[in-house]
Amino acid sequence: MxxxxxxxxxxxxxxxxxxxxxxxxxxxxxxxxxxxxxxxxxxxxxxxxxxxxxxxxxxxxxxxxxxxxxxxxxxxxxxxxxxxxxxxxxxxxxxxxxxxxxxxxxxxxxxxxxxxxxxxxxxxxxxxxxxxxxxxxxxxxxxxxxxxxxxxxxxxxxxxxxxxxxxxxxxxxxxxxxKPSAQRSLRLEMPLAEARRRLVEWGQEPLPITAATWFDGALHIRLEGGPGSVDATGRRLGGEPLGATFWPALREQQLAFFTREDDARPLWRLSLPQQAPAPDLEDVDETAMLHDWAGAQRWLRSTAPDEAVHAEACRLGGHATRWTPGEQTPFTPLSPVLAKYHRRLKTELDPNGIFNPGRLYAEL
Known part of the structure:
Protein backbone atom coordinates (compact mmCIF):
# COMPACT_ATOMS: atom_id res chain seq x y z
CA MET A 1 0.00 0.00 0.00
CA LYS A 179 -19.21 9.80 12.31
CA PRO A 180 -22.74 10.94 13.15
CA SER A 181 -24.50 13.26 10.73
CA ALA A 182 -25.36 15.81 13.44
CA GLN A 183 -23.88 17.01 16.71
CA ARG A 184 -24.95 19.58 19.28
CA SER A 185 -23.54 20.53 22.68
CA LEU A 186 -25.43 22.23 25.49
CA ARG A 187 -24.66 23.89 28.81
CA LEU A 188 -27.39 23.70 31.43
CA GLU A 189 -27.02 25.70 34.65
CA MET A 190 -28.02 23.48 37.59
CA PRO A 191 -26.67 22.18 40.91
CA LEU A 192 -24.89 18.86 41.01
CA ALA A 193 -27.73 17.01 42.74
CA GLU A 194 -30.19 17.99 40.02
CA ALA A 195 -27.71 17.09 37.28
CA ARG A 196 -27.26 13.61 38.73
CA ARG A 197 -31.01 13.13 39.02
CA ARG A 198 -31.62 14.20 35.43
CA LEU A 199 -28.88 11.99 34.07
CA VAL A 200 -30.45 8.98 35.77
CA GLU A 201 -33.82 9.85 34.21
CA TRP A 202 -32.37 10.50 30.75
CA GLY A 203 -30.38 7.28 30.93
CA GLN A 204 -33.64 5.35 30.90
CA GLU A 205 -34.60 6.84 27.54
CA PRO A 206 -33.11 6.39 24.05
CA LEU A 207 -31.69 9.91 23.92
CA PRO A 208 -28.64 10.59 21.67
CA ILE A 209 -26.40 11.64 24.56
CA THR A 210 -22.70 10.82 24.02
CA ALA A 211 -21.05 12.91 26.75
CA ALA A 212 -22.13 14.33 30.10
CA THR A 213 -19.89 16.38 32.38
CA TRP A 214 -20.71 18.54 35.39
CA PHE A 215 -18.46 21.22 36.81
CA ASP A 216 -18.49 24.93 37.60
CA GLY A 217 -22.20 24.84 38.41
CA ALA A 218 -23.38 23.48 35.06
CA LEU A 219 -24.12 20.24 33.27
CA HIS A 220 -22.45 19.95 29.86
CA ILE A 221 -24.14 17.60 27.40
CA ARG A 222 -23.22 16.39 23.91
CA LEU A 223 -25.82 15.02 21.50
CA GLU A 224 -24.85 12.99 18.41
CA GLY A 225 -26.91 11.13 15.85
CA GLY A 226 -29.44 11.88 13.13
CA PRO A 227 -30.41 15.54 12.61
CA GLY A 228 -34.02 14.98 13.64
CA SER A 229 -33.15 13.19 16.87
CA VAL A 230 -30.44 15.67 17.84
CA ASP A 231 -32.64 18.67 17.08
CA ALA A 232 -35.66 17.32 18.98
CA THR A 233 -33.57 16.36 22.02
CA GLY A 234 -31.80 19.71 22.02
CA ARG A 235 -35.12 21.57 22.08
CA ARG A 236 -36.36 19.36 24.88
CA LEU A 237 -33.30 19.71 27.13
CA GLY A 238 -32.90 23.45 26.60
CA GLY A 239 -29.84 25.22 27.95
CA GLU A 240 -27.28 27.35 26.14
CA PRO A 241 -25.24 26.34 23.08
CA LEU A 242 -21.82 24.98 23.96
CA GLY A 243 -18.96 25.15 21.49
CA ALA A 244 -17.79 21.84 20.03
CA THR A 245 -14.22 22.62 21.15
CA PHE A 246 -15.24 21.99 24.76
CA TRP A 247 -15.01 18.21 24.40
CA PRO A 248 -11.54 18.04 22.84
CA ALA A 249 -10.37 20.45 25.56
CA LEU A 250 -11.85 18.17 28.22
CA ARG A 251 -10.33 15.08 26.62
CA GLU A 252 -6.89 16.69 26.44
CA GLN A 253 -7.19 18.20 29.94
CA GLN A 254 -6.85 21.74 28.64
CA LEU A 255 -9.82 23.16 30.54
CA ALA A 256 -9.04 25.68 33.28
CA PHE A 257 -9.98 23.03 35.85
CA PHE A 258 -6.85 21.05 34.88
CA THR A 259 -4.45 23.90 34.07
CA ARG A 260 -4.85 26.12 37.14
CA GLU A 261 -1.42 27.27 38.31
CA ASP A 262 -2.73 28.49 41.68
CA ASP A 263 -3.53 24.96 42.89
CA ALA A 264 -0.47 22.77 43.42
CA ARG A 265 -2.37 19.88 45.01
CA PRO A 266 -1.96 16.51 43.23
CA LEU A 267 -4.58 15.73 40.60
CA TRP A 268 -6.54 12.50 41.04
CA ARG A 269 -8.89 10.52 38.82
CA LEU A 270 -11.48 8.44 40.64
CA SER A 271 -13.57 5.80 38.87
CA LEU A 272 -16.71 5.26 40.95
CA PRO A 273 -20.29 4.06 40.61
CA GLN A 274 -22.32 6.86 39.05
CA GLN A 275 -24.42 7.51 42.15
CA ALA A 276 -21.61 7.16 44.71
CA PRO A 277 -21.47 10.04 47.22
CA ALA A 278 -18.67 12.58 47.39
CA PRO A 279 -15.33 11.21 48.61
CA ASP A 280 -14.81 11.89 52.31
CA LEU A 281 -11.46 13.63 52.04
CA GLU A 282 -10.50 16.53 54.27
CA ASP A 283 -9.69 19.14 51.61
CA VAL A 284 -12.15 18.09 48.87
CA ASP A 285 -15.32 20.02 48.13
CA GLU A 286 -17.58 18.11 45.72
CA THR A 287 -18.63 21.33 43.99
CA ALA A 288 -14.99 21.94 43.07
CA MET A 289 -14.70 18.54 41.40
CA LEU A 290 -15.21 17.73 37.73
CA HIS A 291 -17.70 14.90 37.20
CA ASP A 292 -17.21 13.21 33.82
CA TRP A 293 -18.87 10.12 32.32
CA ALA A 294 -22.17 11.15 33.95
CA GLY A 295 -20.40 11.03 37.32
CA ALA A 296 -18.60 7.70 36.98
CA GLN A 297 -15.24 9.45 36.51
CA ARG A 298 -14.38 12.22 38.93
CA TRP A 299 -11.41 14.52 38.91
CA LEU A 300 -10.24 16.25 42.07
CA ARG A 301 -7.22 17.75 43.76
CA SER A 302 -6.25 16.71 47.26
CA THR A 303 -3.29 16.80 49.61
CA ALA A 304 -4.54 13.67 51.38
CA PRO A 305 -1.98 10.83 51.58
CA ASP A 306 -2.08 8.41 48.66
CA GLU A 307 -3.18 5.59 50.95
CA ALA A 308 -6.18 7.64 52.13
CA VAL A 309 -7.36 8.47 48.61
CA HIS A 310 -7.02 4.86 47.44
CA ALA A 311 -8.83 3.57 50.53
CA GLU A 312 -11.68 6.06 50.11
CA ALA A 313 -12.12 5.16 46.45
CA CYS A 314 -12.28 1.47 47.37
CA ARG A 315 -14.82 2.22 50.11
CA LEU A 316 -17.03 3.88 47.51
CA GLY A 317 -16.80 0.87 45.21
CA GLY A 318 -14.15 2.05 42.76
CA HIS A 319 -10.48 2.91 42.45
CA ALA A 320 -8.23 5.95 42.19
CA THR A 321 -5.27 6.97 40.04
CA ARG A 322 -2.94 9.81 40.94
CA TRP A 323 -2.40 11.83 37.77
CA THR A 324 0.41 13.94 39.25
CA PRO A 325 3.72 12.04 39.35
CA GLY A 326 4.92 11.07 42.83
CA GLU A 327 7.17 8.68 44.68
CA GLN A 328 4.62 5.87 45.02
CA THR A 329 2.74 3.96 42.35
CA PRO A 330 -0.25 6.05 41.23
CA PHE A 331 -2.57 3.06 40.99
CA THR A 332 -4.82 1.59 43.67
CA PRO A 333 -3.02 -1.41 45.24
CA LEU A 334 -4.19 -4.79 44.00
CA SER A 335 -6.07 -7.15 46.27
CA PRO A 336 -4.10 -10.28 47.23
CA VAL A 337 -6.07 -12.41 44.76
CA LEU A 338 -5.64 -9.99 41.86
CA ALA A 339 -1.97 -9.49 42.68
CA LYS A 340 -1.45 -13.26 42.54
CA TYR A 341 -2.96 -13.49 39.06
CA HIS A 342 -0.99 -10.49 37.83
CA ARG A 343 2.26 -12.05 39.05
CA ARG A 344 1.44 -15.40 37.45
CA LEU A 345 0.67 -13.74 34.14
CA LYS A 346 3.85 -11.66 34.23
CA THR A 347 5.90 -14.76 35.11
CA GLU A 348 4.33 -16.73 32.27
CA LEU A 349 4.93 -14.12 29.59
CA ASP A 350 8.01 -12.30 30.89
CA PRO A 351 9.85 -14.47 33.45
CA ASN A 352 13.06 -12.44 33.21
CA GLY A 353 11.20 -9.15 33.74
CA ILE A 354 12.57 -7.28 30.72
CA PHE A 355 9.36 -5.55 29.55
CA ASN A 356 8.78 -2.22 31.37
CA PRO A 357 9.55 -3.71 34.81
CA GLY A 358 7.76 -1.92 37.65
CA ARG A 359 5.79 0.37 35.36
CA LEU A 360 2.45 -0.59 36.92
CA TYR A 361 3.54 -2.10 40.25
CA ALA A 362 6.97 -2.71 41.72
CA GLU A 363 6.43 -6.48 41.84
CA LEU A 364 5.62 -6.56 38.12
Whole structure:
Protein backbone atom coordinates (compact mmCIF):
# COMPACT_ATOMS: atom_id res chain seq x y z
CA MET A 1 0.00 0.00 0.00
CA UNK A 2 1.35 3.41 -0.93
CA UNK A 3 2.04 5.77 1.97
CA UNK A 4 -0.73 8.23 2.80
CA UNK A 5 -0.18 11.71 1.42
CA UNK A 6 1.56 13.94 3.95
CA UNK A 7 2.77 11.08 6.13
CA UNK A 8 6.14 9.36 6.42
CA UNK A 9 6.55 6.10 4.49
CA UNK A 10 5.26 2.90 6.05
CA UNK A 11 8.00 0.89 7.70
CA UNK A 12 8.02 -2.53 9.35
CA UNK A 13 10.97 -2.98 11.72
CA UNK A 14 9.54 -5.93 13.66
CA UNK A 15 12.56 -8.11 12.88
CA UNK A 16 14.93 -5.50 14.27
CA UNK A 17 12.78 -5.08 17.37
CA UNK A 18 12.60 -8.86 17.80
CA UNK A 19 16.36 -9.25 17.69
CA UNK A 20 16.80 -6.48 20.27
CA UNK A 21 14.28 -8.15 22.60
CA UNK A 22 15.80 -11.61 22.15
CA UNK A 23 19.20 -10.25 23.12
CA UNK A 24 17.80 -8.35 26.11
CA UNK A 25 16.04 -11.45 27.43
CA UNK A 26 19.18 -13.55 27.12
CA UNK A 27 21.20 -10.91 28.97
CA UNK A 28 18.47 -10.04 31.49
CA UNK A 29 18.52 -6.39 30.38
CA UNK A 30 15.38 -4.41 31.29
CA UNK A 31 13.77 -2.47 28.43
CA UNK A 32 11.83 0.78 28.65
CA UNK A 33 9.35 0.79 25.78
CA UNK A 34 8.99 4.25 24.25
CA UNK A 35 6.41 5.55 21.78
CA UNK A 36 5.56 9.24 21.73
CA UNK A 37 6.13 9.52 25.52
CA UNK A 38 3.09 11.78 25.86
CA UNK A 39 1.67 9.52 28.59
CA UNK A 40 4.95 8.67 30.31
CA UNK A 41 3.68 10.38 33.48
CA UNK A 42 1.07 7.64 33.99
CA UNK A 43 2.87 4.98 35.98
CA UNK A 44 6.19 4.42 37.67
CA UNK A 45 9.53 5.36 36.16
CA UNK A 46 11.15 2.42 34.37
CA UNK A 47 14.89 1.91 34.75
CA UNK A 48 15.85 0.25 31.47
CA UNK A 49 17.30 0.69 28.03
CA UNK A 50 14.96 2.64 25.72
CA UNK A 51 13.26 0.60 23.00
CA UNK A 52 11.51 2.93 20.59
CA UNK A 53 8.60 1.93 18.36
CA UNK A 54 8.43 5.22 16.45
CA UNK A 55 9.99 3.82 13.27
CA UNK A 56 7.53 0.91 13.19
CA UNK A 57 4.71 2.80 11.55
CA UNK A 58 2.07 2.73 8.85
CA UNK A 59 -1.47 1.58 8.14
CA UNK A 60 -1.10 -1.76 6.31
CA UNK A 61 -4.84 -2.29 5.97
CA UNK A 62 -7.89 -0.05 6.05
CA UNK A 63 -11.28 -1.25 4.84
CA UNK A 64 -13.85 1.55 5.25
CA UNK A 65 -16.66 -0.75 4.12
CA UNK A 66 -15.87 -3.41 6.74
CA UNK A 67 -15.02 -0.71 9.32
CA UNK A 68 -11.65 -2.30 10.10
CA UNK A 69 -8.20 -0.74 10.26
CA UNK A 70 -4.83 -2.35 11.06
CA UNK A 71 -2.11 -0.01 12.32
CA UNK A 72 1.50 -0.33 13.41
CA UNK A 73 2.23 0.76 16.96
CA UNK A 74 4.55 3.65 16.15
CA UNK A 75 2.02 5.36 13.88
CA UNK A 76 1.07 8.84 15.14
CA UNK A 77 -2.46 8.79 16.52
CA UNK A 78 -3.22 12.04 14.70
CA UNK A 79 -2.25 10.42 11.40
CA UNK A 80 -4.64 7.53 11.95
CA UNK A 81 -7.49 9.85 12.92
CA UNK A 82 -6.89 12.01 9.85
CA UNK A 83 -7.03 8.93 7.63
CA UNK A 84 -10.32 7.83 9.18
CA UNK A 85 -11.75 11.34 8.94
CA UNK A 86 -11.30 11.32 5.16
CA UNK A 87 -13.80 8.46 5.05
CA UNK A 88 -16.17 10.05 7.54
CA UNK A 89 -15.16 7.58 10.25
CA UNK A 90 -13.55 7.76 13.68
CA UNK A 91 -12.25 5.95 16.75
CA UNK A 92 -15.47 5.85 18.81
CA UNK A 93 -13.71 5.79 22.20
CA UNK A 94 -12.22 9.26 21.68
CA UNK A 95 -8.67 8.60 22.94
CA UNK A 96 -6.68 11.49 24.46
CA UNK A 97 -3.39 12.48 22.86
CA UNK A 98 -1.70 14.68 25.50
CA UNK A 99 0.72 15.83 22.81
CA UNK A 100 1.40 15.81 19.07
CA UNK A 101 3.72 12.79 19.34
CA UNK A 102 1.06 10.41 20.68
CA UNK A 103 1.15 6.98 19.01
CA UNK A 104 -1.35 4.20 18.43
CA UNK A 105 0.75 1.89 20.60
CA UNK A 106 0.58 4.29 23.52
CA UNK A 107 -3.17 4.61 23.03
CA UNK A 108 -3.58 0.85 23.46
CA UNK A 109 -0.92 0.44 26.16
CA UNK A 110 -2.55 3.01 28.46
CA UNK A 111 -6.13 2.13 27.51
CA UNK A 112 -7.37 5.69 28.06
CA UNK A 113 -10.71 6.75 26.59
CA UNK A 114 -12.44 10.12 26.28
CA UNK A 115 -15.86 11.53 27.24
CA UNK A 116 -17.74 9.19 24.88
CA UNK A 117 -16.65 5.98 26.64
CA UNK A 118 -19.87 5.16 28.61
CA UNK A 119 -21.98 5.45 25.48
CA UNK A 120 -19.66 4.07 22.79
CA UNK A 121 -17.27 1.78 24.65
CA UNK A 122 -13.63 1.77 25.74
CA UNK A 123 -10.42 1.08 23.80
CA UNK A 124 -10.60 -2.59 24.78
CA UNK A 125 -14.06 -2.94 23.23
CA UNK A 126 -12.76 -2.02 19.76
CA UNK A 127 -9.54 -4.07 19.66
CA UNK A 128 -10.03 -6.97 17.23
CA UNK A 129 -6.52 -8.36 17.29
CA UNK A 130 -2.89 -7.56 17.99
CA UNK A 131 0.57 -8.58 16.93
CA UNK A 132 3.19 -8.63 19.66
CA UNK A 133 6.80 -9.66 20.06
CA UNK A 134 7.42 -12.01 22.97
CA UNK A 135 10.55 -12.39 25.05
CA UNK A 136 12.03 -14.84 22.52
CA UNK A 137 11.81 -12.17 19.81
CA UNK A 138 9.04 -14.07 18.03
CA UNK A 139 6.22 -12.12 16.37
CA UNK A 140 2.85 -13.54 17.45
CA UNK A 141 -0.67 -12.68 16.38
CA UNK A 142 -3.78 -12.87 18.54
CA UNK A 143 -7.37 -11.91 18.04
CA UNK A 144 -10.42 -12.42 15.90
CA UNK A 145 -8.84 -11.79 12.52
CA UNK A 146 -5.96 -14.19 12.78
CA UNK A 147 -5.69 -17.09 15.22
CA UNK A 148 -7.21 -18.45 18.39
CA UNK A 149 -5.75 -17.26 21.65
CA UNK A 150 -3.59 -19.76 23.47
CA UNK A 151 -3.10 -20.78 27.09
CA UNK A 152 -6.52 -19.41 27.98
CA UNK A 153 -5.37 -15.78 27.73
CA UNK A 154 -7.16 -13.22 25.58
CA UNK A 155 -3.90 -11.44 24.88
CA UNK A 156 -5.41 -8.99 22.40
CA UNK A 157 -7.49 -7.54 25.25
CA UNK A 158 -4.87 -8.02 27.96
CA UNK A 159 -2.48 -5.73 26.08
CA UNK A 160 -4.92 -2.84 26.55
CA UNK A 161 -3.83 -0.98 29.66
CA UNK A 162 -0.88 -3.31 30.32
CA UNK A 163 1.56 -0.47 29.60
CA UNK A 164 3.99 -2.76 27.81
CA UNK A 165 4.56 -5.08 30.79
CA UNK A 166 3.58 -8.29 28.94
CA UNK A 167 5.34 -7.89 25.60
CA UNK A 168 5.99 -5.41 22.83
CA UNK A 169 2.83 -4.42 20.97
CA UNK A 170 3.73 -3.91 17.30
CA UNK A 171 0.39 -3.92 15.43
CA UNK A 172 -3.28 -3.59 16.34
CA UNK A 173 -6.50 -4.15 14.39
CA UNK A 174 -9.39 -1.93 15.40
CA UNK A 175 -13.08 -1.61 14.72
CA UNK A 176 -14.04 1.92 13.64
CA UNK A 177 -17.43 3.58 13.22
CA UNK A 178 -18.96 6.27 11.00
CA LYS A 179 -19.21 9.80 12.31
CA PRO A 180 -22.74 10.94 13.15
CA SER A 181 -24.50 13.26 10.73
CA ALA A 182 -25.36 15.81 13.44
CA GLN A 183 -23.88 17.01 16.71
CA ARG A 184 -24.95 19.58 19.28
CA SER A 185 -23.54 20.53 22.68
CA LEU A 186 -25.43 22.23 25.49
CA ARG A 187 -24.66 23.89 28.81
CA LEU A 188 -27.39 23.70 31.43
CA GLU A 189 -27.02 25.70 34.65
CA MET A 190 -28.02 23.48 37.59
CA PRO A 191 -26.67 22.18 40.91
CA LEU A 192 -24.89 18.86 41.01
CA ALA A 193 -27.73 17.01 42.74
CA GLU A 194 -30.19 17.99 40.02
CA ALA A 195 -27.71 17.09 37.28
CA ARG A 196 -27.26 13.61 38.73
CA ARG A 197 -31.01 13.13 39.02
CA ARG A 198 -31.62 14.20 35.43
CA LEU A 199 -28.88 11.99 34.07
CA VAL A 200 -30.45 8.98 35.77
CA GLU A 201 -33.82 9.85 34.21
CA TRP A 202 -32.37 10.50 30.75
CA GLY A 203 -30.38 7.28 30.93
CA GLN A 204 -33.64 5.35 30.90
CA GLU A 205 -34.60 6.84 27.54
CA PRO A 206 -33.11 6.39 24.05
CA LEU A 207 -31.69 9.91 23.92
CA PRO A 208 -28.64 10.59 21.67
CA ILE A 209 -26.40 11.64 24.56
CA THR A 210 -22.70 10.82 24.02
CA ALA A 211 -21.05 12.91 26.75
CA ALA A 212 -22.13 14.33 30.10
CA THR A 213 -19.89 16.38 32.38
CA TRP A 214 -20.71 18.54 35.39
CA PHE A 215 -18.46 21.22 36.81
CA ASP A 216 -18.49 24.93 37.60
CA GLY A 217 -22.20 24.84 38.41
CA ALA A 218 -23.38 23.48 35.06
CA LEU A 219 -24.12 20.24 33.27
CA HIS A 220 -22.45 19.95 29.86
CA ILE A 221 -24.14 17.60 27.40
CA ARG A 222 -23.22 16.39 23.91
CA LEU A 223 -25.82 15.02 21.50
CA GLU A 224 -24.85 12.99 18.41
CA GLY A 225 -26.91 11.13 15.85
CA GLY A 226 -29.44 11.88 13.13
CA PRO A 227 -30.41 15.54 12.61
CA GLY A 228 -34.02 14.98 13.64
CA SER A 229 -33.15 13.19 16.87
CA VAL A 230 -30.44 15.67 17.84
CA ASP A 231 -32.64 18.67 17.08
CA ALA A 232 -35.66 17.32 18.98
CA THR A 233 -33.57 16.36 22.02
CA GLY A 234 -31.80 19.71 22.02
CA ARG A 235 -35.12 21.57 22.08
CA ARG A 236 -36.36 19.36 24.88
CA LEU A 237 -33.30 19.71 27.13
CA GLY A 238 -32.90 23.45 26.60
CA GLY A 239 -29.84 25.22 27.95
CA GLU A 240 -27.28 27.35 26.14
CA PRO A 241 -25.24 26.34 23.08
CA LEU A 242 -21.82 24.98 23.96
CA GLY A 243 -18.96 25.15 21.49
CA ALA A 244 -17.79 21.84 20.03
CA THR A 245 -14.22 22.62 21.15
CA PHE A 246 -15.24 21.99 24.76
CA TRP A 247 -15.01 18.21 24.40
CA PRO A 248 -11.54 18.04 22.84
CA ALA A 249 -10.37 20.45 25.56
CA LEU A 250 -11.85 18.17 28.22
CA ARG A 251 -10.33 15.08 26.62
CA GLU A 252 -6.89 16.69 26.44
CA GLN A 253 -7.19 18.20 29.94
CA GLN A 254 -6.85 21.74 28.64
CA LEU A 255 -9.82 23.16 30.54
CA ALA A 256 -9.04 25.68 33.28
CA PHE A 257 -9.98 23.03 35.85
CA PHE A 258 -6.85 21.05 34.88
CA THR A 259 -4.45 23.90 34.07
CA ARG A 260 -4.85 26.12 37.14
CA GLU A 261 -1.42 27.27 38.31
CA ASP A 262 -2.73 28.49 41.68
CA ASP A 263 -3.53 24.96 42.89
CA ALA A 264 -0.47 22.77 43.42
CA ARG A 265 -2.37 19.88 45.01
CA PRO A 266 -1.96 16.51 43.23
CA LEU A 267 -4.58 15.73 40.60
CA TRP A 268 -6.54 12.50 41.04
CA ARG A 269 -8.89 10.52 38.82
CA LEU A 270 -11.48 8.44 40.64
CA SER A 271 -13.57 5.80 38.87
CA LEU A 272 -16.71 5.26 40.95
CA PRO A 273 -20.29 4.06 40.61
CA GLN A 274 -22.32 6.86 39.05
CA GLN A 275 -24.42 7.51 42.15
CA ALA A 276 -21.61 7.16 44.71
CA PRO A 277 -21.47 10.04 47.22
CA ALA A 278 -18.67 12.58 47.39
CA PRO A 279 -15.33 11.21 48.61
CA ASP A 280 -14.81 11.89 52.31
CA LEU A 281 -11.46 13.63 52.04
CA GLU A 282 -10.50 16.53 54.27
CA ASP A 283 -9.69 19.14 51.61
CA VAL A 284 -12.15 18.09 48.87
CA ASP A 285 -15.32 20.02 48.13
CA GLU A 286 -17.58 18.11 45.72
CA THR A 287 -18.63 21.33 43.99
CA ALA A 288 -14.99 21.94 43.07
CA MET A 289 -14.70 18.54 41.40
CA LEU A 290 -15.21 17.73 37.73
CA HIS A 291 -17.70 14.90 37.20
CA ASP A 292 -17.21 13.21 33.82
CA TRP A 293 -18.87 10.12 32.32
CA ALA A 294 -22.17 11.15 33.95
CA GLY A 295 -20.40 11.03 37.32
CA ALA A 296 -18.60 7.70 36.98
CA GLN A 297 -15.24 9.45 36.51
CA ARG A 298 -14.38 12.22 38.93
CA TRP A 299 -11.41 14.52 38.91
CA LEU A 300 -10.24 16.25 42.07
CA ARG A 301 -7.22 17.75 43.76
CA SER A 302 -6.25 16.71 47.26
CA THR A 303 -3.29 16.80 49.61
CA ALA A 304 -4.54 13.67 51.38
CA PRO A 305 -1.98 10.83 51.58
CA ASP A 306 -2.08 8.41 48.66
CA GLU A 307 -3.18 5.59 50.95
CA ALA A 308 -6.18 7.64 52.13
CA VAL A 309 -7.36 8.47 48.61
CA HIS A 310 -7.02 4.86 47.44
CA ALA A 311 -8.83 3.57 50.53
CA GLU A 312 -11.68 6.06 50.11
CA ALA A 313 -12.12 5.16 46.45
CA CYS A 314 -12.28 1.47 47.37
CA ARG A 315 -14.82 2.22 50.11
CA LEU A 316 -17.03 3.88 47.51
CA GLY A 317 -16.80 0.87 45.21
CA GLY A 318 -14.15 2.05 42.76
CA HIS A 319 -10.48 2.91 42.45
CA ALA A 320 -8.23 5.95 42.19
CA THR A 321 -5.27 6.97 40.04
CA ARG A 322 -2.94 9.81 40.94
CA TRP A 323 -2.40 11.83 37.77
CA THR A 324 0.41 13.94 39.25
CA PRO A 325 3.72 12.04 39.35
CA GLY A 326 4.92 11.07 42.83
CA GLU A 327 7.17 8.68 44.68
CA GLN A 328 4.62 5.87 45.02
CA THR A 329 2.74 3.96 42.35
CA PRO A 330 -0.25 6.05 41.23
CA PHE A 331 -2.57 3.06 40.99
CA THR A 332 -4.82 1.59 43.67
CA PRO A 333 -3.02 -1.41 45.24
CA LEU A 334 -4.19 -4.79 44.00
CA SER A 335 -6.07 -7.15 46.27
CA PRO A 336 -4.10 -10.28 47.23
CA VAL A 337 -6.07 -12.41 44.76
CA LEU A 338 -5.64 -9.99 41.86
CA ALA A 339 -1.97 -9.49 42.68
CA LYS A 340 -1.45 -13.26 42.54
CA TYR A 341 -2.96 -13.49 39.06
CA HIS A 342 -0.99 -10.49 37.83
CA ARG A 343 2.26 -12.05 39.05
CA ARG A 344 1.44 -15.40 37.45
CA LEU A 345 0.67 -13.74 34.14
CA LYS A 346 3.85 -11.66 34.23
CA THR A 347 5.90 -14.76 35.11
CA GLU A 348 4.33 -16.73 32.27
CA LEU A 349 4.93 -14.12 29.59
CA ASP A 350 8.01 -12.30 30.89
CA PRO A 351 9.85 -14.47 33.45
CA ASN A 352 13.06 -12.44 33.21
CA GLY A 353 11.20 -9.15 33.74
CA ILE A 354 12.57 -7.28 30.72
CA PHE A 355 9.36 -5.55 29.55
CA ASN A 356 8.78 -2.22 31.37
CA PRO A 357 9.55 -3.71 34.81
CA GLY A 358 7.76 -1.92 37.65
CA ARG A 359 5.79 0.37 35.36
CA LEU A 360 2.45 -0.59 36.92
CA TYR A 361 3.54 -2.10 40.25
CA ALA A 362 6.97 -2.71 41.72
CA GLU A 363 6.43 -6.48 41.84
CA LEU A 364 5.62 -6.56 38.12
Missing amino acids: APHQGSLPDRDISETLGERIRRADAEGTPLRIVGGDTKAFLGNTVDGEPLSTREHRGIPRYDPVELIVSVRAGTPLAELEARLDEQGQRLPFEPPHFGDAATVGGMVATGLSGPRRPWAGAVRDFVLGVRLIDRHGASLRFGGEVMKNVAGYDLSRLMVGAQGCLGLLTDVSLKVLP
